[in-house]
Amino acid sequence: MHFRAAPGSPVELLNAARDLRAYKCKHMLTNVSKYSGVTVSPRELLTLRLLIDNPTGLYGSDFVSISKGKLGRGSIYTMLDRLVSKGYVREVADPRAADILIARTRHLITPKGMREYQAFLADQGLAMIVGAFGR
Numbered sequence: 001m002h003f004r005a006a007p008g009s010p011v012e013l014l015n016a017a018r019d020l021r022a023y024k025c026k027h028m029l030t031n032v033s034k035y036s037g038v039t040v041s042p043r044e045l046l047t048l049r050l051l052i053d054n055p056t057g058l059y060g061s062d063f064v065s066i067s068k069g070k071l072g073r074g075s076i077y078t079m080l081d082r083l084v085s086k087g088y089v090r091e092v093a094d095p096r097a098a099d100i101l102i103a104r105t106r107h108l109i110t111p112k113g114m115r116e117y118q119a120f121l122a123d124q125g126l127a128m129i130v131g132a133f134g135r
Contacts, residue, residue, distance in 0.1 A: 047079060057092060057107055059104050060073075063076050089113055
């Protein structure tokens with residue numbers, strides 16, 4: 001939303017700041033896959049990061065709760081399947097705890113997934129911070 005403003009006024013500066021923020025967000029989200037072969041979306045990057053910070057693995061519902069809604073219940077399993085098919089994530093079936101419960105599948109990051117995440121960071125000129133999203 002833009003407001004009419006006189007040149008140099010605080011409202012004009014606010015409009016310019018909104019435009020810049022929108023440009024940066026759009027540029028980052030649409031150009032993620034263009035960085036030296038990195039072929040993951042922003043949500044896939046978040047998923048890989050969550051697995052890095054939780055080395056014992058996560059269940060699908062864990063991704064939703066830890067990400068505070070950034071990853072949805074309706075799409076997390078499709079994305080995890082896609083990451084498994086790319087070789088960035090592997091699945092480990094945990095044994096059933098009781099006759100009533102179904103077996104659960106934990107997801108772990110693979111060395112290839114770690115390399116892909118680190119390649120994205122390197123292309124951005126960033127360093128990895130350990131333990132950013134751990135439980």
